[in-house]
Amino acid sequence: xxxxxxxxxxxxxxxxxxxxxxxxxxxVTGVSAEAITPPNGSAFTADGTAQLSTAQAKFGPSxxxxxxxxxxxxxxxNIDLSSGDFTVDMWIRPTSVTGYKGLWQSGTSSRLDVxxxxxxxxxxxxxxxxxxxxxxxxxxxxxxxISVEREGNVHRxxxxxALEASSSTGNRPDAGVFxxxxxxxxxxxxxxxxxxxxxxxxxxxxxxxxxTEDYAVDSDxxxxxxxxxxxxxxxxxxxxxxxxxxxxxQTIDVTGFEITGSxxxxxxxxxxxxxxLGVVATVAAGTVRIIGWTIIDDDQxxxxxxxxxxxxxxxxxxxxxxxxDxxxxxxxxxxxxxxxxxxxxxDxQEVA
Numbered sequence: 047x048x049x050x051x052x053x054x055x056x057x058x059x060x061x062x063x064x065x066x067x068x069x070x071x072x073x074v075t076g077v078s079a080e081a082i083t084p085p086n087g088s089a090f091t092a093d094g095t096a097q098l099s100t101a102q103a104k105f106g107p108s109x110x111x112x113x114x115x116x117x118x119x120x121x122x123x124n125i126d127l128s129s130g131d132f133t134v135d136m137w138i139r140p141t142s143v144t145g146y147k148g149l150w151q152s153g154t155s156s157r158l159d160v161x162x163x164x165x166x167x168x169x170x171x172x173x174x175x176x177x178x179x180x181x182x183x184x185x186x187x188x189x190x191x192i193s194v195e196r197e198g199n200v201h202r203x204x205x206x207x208a209l210e211a212s213s214s215t216g217n218r219p220d221a222g223v224f225x226x227x228x229x230x231x232x233x234x235x236x237x238x239x240x241x242x243x244x245x246x247x248x249x250x251x252x253x254x255x256x257x258t259e260d261y262a263v264d265s266d267x268x269x270x271x272x273x274x275x276x277x278x279x280x281x282x283x284x285x286x287x288x289x290x291x292x293x294x295x296q297t298i299d300v301t302g303f304e305i306t307g308s309x310x311x312x313x314x315x316x317x318x319x320x321x322x323l324g325v326v327a328t329v330a331a332g333t334v335r336i337i338g339w340t341i342i343d344d345d346q347x348x349x350x351x352x353x354x355x356x357x358x359x360x361x362x363x364x365x366x367x368x369x370x371d372x373x374x375x376x377x378x379x380x381x382x383x384x385x386x387x388x389x390x391x392x393d394x395q396e397v398a
Contacts, residue, residue: 099111112238119227156173263285
């Protein structure tokens with residue numbers, strides 16, 4: 047059995063296809079870790095002339111720019127808000143606050159609409175049931191956080207983290223696409239940033255602390271649109287599309303992990319220490335590059351590979367930077383060097 051302890055491991059390839067025969071204890075520190083598996087989110091498409099703009103942003107380099115005339119963003123698949131709890135968070139910066147300005151809507155024949163009516167926020171479900179109408183007034187050209195949640199039959203509206211209004215009704219939208227900036231009476235004009243759709247009621251109380259940075263995906267995130275990208279881009283990215291998010295700066299400890307196959311496609315980022323104990327490698331290492339020391343024989347306590355147990359000291363060095371640097375051939379020699387070229391003084395034999 048070999049004991050291998052590489053330090054500052056540097057390898058390339060794809061995480062997920064490491065193969066080692068045996069029972070392995072692996073501790074990896076300071077690399078991408080903690081995979082979060084939210085619902086596999088829908089793709090979103092920009093309609094009309096909806097586009098990203100670097101002129102304004104709440105977080106990140108850009109936001110969504112809509113001109114108020116048939117500009118909006120829609121999910122490619124239905125997002126069903128008809129059954130469980132939900133929360134929709136978004137930041138808006140309207141260019142004007144007159145008339146109807148759609149914030150978001152969900153459903154098909156029976157919709158849930160949230161929009162500006164003048165400078166107030168209104169929510170209506172099924173085209174007739176009013177959920178709320180804010181008393182707080184929204185200002186033009188100012189970033190304002192709008193959050194709507196449903197917990198059971200209770201609907202709540204929060205403006206900048208403060209509970210503005212709530213109501214209870216069993217009326218709900220049917221399953222349909224989720225649209226950003228759209229309303230049947232008038233579409234939004236201005237900027238929208240950092241829209242998050244969640245499958246839970248996140249707040250429930252009278253207030254919450256507004257975020258000071260963009261959101262991270264968690265297991266309750268249905269859709270997360272940062273609206274980040276190049277100026278004029280129509281590429282709308284839903285961070286939950288694909289279903290797995292990896293967070294940084296975590297530590298993973300895996301104990302008793304047994305896999306088989308070939309080593310050679312590990313990908314570790316930065317200065318990670320990997321400590322496999324009692325590993326029996328059955329195939330070639332491939333393209334793995336290890337910077338550090340390798341102990342071949344468990345009985346050795348220094349950094350050498352012993353050629354003959356009867357030799358003392360009897361070691362061979364791997365790199366020419368080590369002194370002394372010889373390979374003992376016969377244990378009757380004390381010490382004994384194998385001279386390859388008489389012109390060399392002293393005489394090294396470079397192994398690697």
